[in-house]
Amino acid sequence: MANRVAIVGIGQTTHSGRRPYVNDGELIYDAVTKALADADLSINDMESVMSGNMDLFEGHHLNDAMLNLYSGAAGKPGFKMNTGGTVGSMMAIQGWYHVASGLFDLVLVIGWEKHDEGLVTPAISTITDPAVDRPFLVGAIGGLATVSVAYMQRSGCKLEHAAMVRANASQAAARNPNAHMREIYSVEEVMNARMVMYPLNLLMCCPTSLGATALILASESKAKKICKKPVWMKDHVTVHVEYGGAQFGIGEKRWTSHMEAGAKLFKRNNITKPMVETQVFEMYDPMAFAIPMWLEDFLICEPNEGWKLVEKGALKLEGEYPVSPSGGVLCTNSIGDSAILRVAEAALQIRGDAGEHQVTREVKQALASGFGGSYWSDLLLLSKTKD
Amino acid sequence: MAGRVGIVAASMTKFEAAKPYQHLMDLVVEVTDKVVEAAGINLKDDVEAVISCSQDHWDGRTISSMPIPDAVCSHLKDESKVAGDGAYAVLYGAMHILSGDNKLVLVVSHCEESITDGTMIENWSIDHIFHRMLGLDYTMGAAMQAKRYMDKYKLTPEQFAKVVVKNKGNARKNQYAQEAMDLTIEQVLKSKMLADPITELQKKPVSDGACAMILANEEVAKKLTPHPVWITGVGNYYEAHNPGDRDLVECAALIKAAQKAYKMAGIGNPAKDIDLVELSEYYAPQELLWTEGLGLCGRGEGGKLIDSGKTQLKGELPVNPSGGLLSGIPVTVAGMTRVAEAVWQLQGIAGEHQVQGARRAIAHGCGGLCGQMHCVLVLEKGGK
């Protein structure tokens, strides 16, 4: 039986497209000091400091070591991971393992990205095999566009539904002071945006943002001592799939990493009605079709029902099952930070500290997801109570 | 530690200056198949989680673990990647087991250094605001560190050269080693000067290869093998990045990592309690410095230790009986091979370089400029 792990401190920077007054180390420092202030702890209390980000996005090799003055890791234990979009959730999970293993009681995990320093799309293109498919990948949008086409064909979802998702997200982000794109768009405005890669237009793709998020995780005994409102990391699932191709499900039954993750997590926690037993979902939604499509994939709603929930307005902040009330990745995407930000936002919803974008439902349990690599999936279950 | 983590089996490729016929994933397939066979398990059904270790810059690929599911059959499985030294992947695997989340974990690390220019990769790890433009790389860092070592503790180039003679000599008995050589101190010192005092033979050669390991909880490990090797102590620490923020020969991070691991394992006097050491010496002087950091001798006595002959293969406390990194092991794979070698020694299957009767070993991984991060593992056989 693993030791229980709680989130006892949350810090996030504001997110934006450019922030030239700080360098990348200072960006990390901003999130770390905010998390320490939130938990009312000092850096000396941290037993291990882990950070995650994508090396080629800022160009730094071994940047955990390079920037450890700013993360507070200098002179401490620490780790570095990078798995694309799932980096952030992987960091939260790595923090969980540090504490659950009994080796550490209080750790700091950081996810960050400063996209204004490099070029994101070429860097993403290098996730492919250089000899085989690198020439034919244009950033992450290519694959996302492809699954969107397939989803529209399969489910009956229309471009308009994606536009509705984006319009909803813009309303949510407008209420989140830390979000990057906070302009409010109507469905029509989204529909009229410039096409980037069919079927995704500019507004239906996530932006490139910069920002950092830090979480402080504690063991049960520590958490009780230092925190009034601990948020328990009840469970987490990581699912990877074969490289390329698999997500399109050709000639075989479609079974994606999200499906496996949802199936595993809900079974292990006896969740039969995810939309009732969890009250909010901070989803890693890198493009507008993700929310309806992946609600189906995570087995949260029935197949081909996702876009109908969008149509009903059920997924809005004040709706029956709020998804990404922070505005999600659609409005803020600093890749190494995006997935840990989902965990942070879900935890804030449980604490009731999300401020203006606090959902109207009472939140006892929340889901957070990460998405990255070759259609990989992380799914985390957070809870107000420890059991 | 709460429970015990057992290492059931380990595997490596042969290390070579270049493996032009093999895709990186072919290396992973090779070591995975070997380790699965050695452990007597079924890859698809028994492995619950996979942890790989690699570096995006070295592979020229963002998310260098991208094709890993194909190579290790982890489709629809739990998998993660540590971007650091291979010893950290072993440590992370141990955490998976200790948390109770997994019973059996596969860890792999892979790197083909020969596909690119290492000095460039190293340069991109240097602080970009004040130092990267100088063209700094790890060889210069190690040379400044060695020079400081000579200055502060009066070590000699001959003592550094002895490390090379020993390690490349030990490599002659290791079937996986890349550069097995019969050298004299003079030959080492007369090889091409890279950065004073480090000559070409004192630097780890460019190398390609991979390593893998099966970790399991106590119950499963005991079922799978009569010779499980237990991880009884772990410690990992960072130094400050800027060489000017630390005294380069004080290796504070290594000392902390070692002390933590020893405390956990109940080791009072490592020089006495340890039977062998496999450490990560990217440059010859580092082996002496790391033996000090590991507490195997007093401060400034690394030179005396090599002079004493204790660290020879047949000595009281063999250091790098496998030939160490100087015989050629790629970065990122390095730390995991140290653990693997120690495991084989404790299982008594190391082959010609077997240290007789070894019961307790230290494996050490490190990385970064002037050894900026260190990971120490204490490994034992038998016991409770």
Next chain:
Amino acid sequence: MKAKTQEELIYLNMTMKVPYKWRTGETMGEFFRELKENGIIYANQCPTCGRHFCLPKSVCTRDHTKCTERSKWIPVGPKGTLVTYFMAEQSFLLPTTGEMLKIPFAVGIVLLDGAAVILQHQLEETDTEKIKPFMRVEAVIKPKEERKGNIYDIVHFKTIHE
């Protein structure tokens, strides 16, 4: 914040240009050799699950069986079905060469006749009105003297009407 806008900020421009000699491995190596020498696109087969892979795999992802038996290779395509596609209407830097992508650029996800796994390659057609999912396409292979044994030996997929 206002005062700050007056402040001069220093930027450092650095371009990473690291050379690589990536290995394709025995299996993809053989695929490229065949493409170069004979202009044939090959798929290999997993002896356990029977799936044909194009691009060939050295080991089957699902059951970890080695698929290296050369006699089991079969030519696939060059005709195939477009499963889906995407269009790049904005140019990007290509990190392998440092050049900018020439737009419009359409990439098709193609299932070659006889293969079980999709291949991703450029489409000749760039008019989204004319690209229909599940339409038939055919690989255009460079003349022998121009072939170099890499993925560019396939120029693109052209639309065919059967």
Next chain:
Amino acid sequence: MEAVKKEPVLFEGYVIMPYKYSVGSLASKFFIKLRDSKVLSGAKCPKCQMVNFPPRSVCPKCFSKVEELVELSGKGKLETFTVVHYESAVQALKPPYAIGVIKLDGADTAITHFIGGVDFKDIKPGMKLEPVFKAKRDANILDIEYFQPA
């Protein structure tokens, strides 16, 4: 048939990626002073008074935010060094050249930079050094050409 091993098939290319790094507010002030007035400054911690050089906005000792620059004389002491004899594509100078860790007077941490204007055999740890500035300066660390014996 497999007796003659076929040539391995390699794919040669690059990873080319341009970056434009912001050095941040504090380091900008440092580089501007360096460029405009040939002045080297350290960053002084408001809490523990430690002066870190090269100036970074976080105190290496107490993790406090550091916003104040203090001028240093530029003179300092060599802690350690090496003479580089091999060539690599990333080097800023043509070898052989000397590079070392230099602690400036009044600073608690040290910088790594080139050592020039002296015979390699005369470079000794502990020797006094002073900076030599480039005539044309671009607000980066290479505005210091090297440190020479003071």
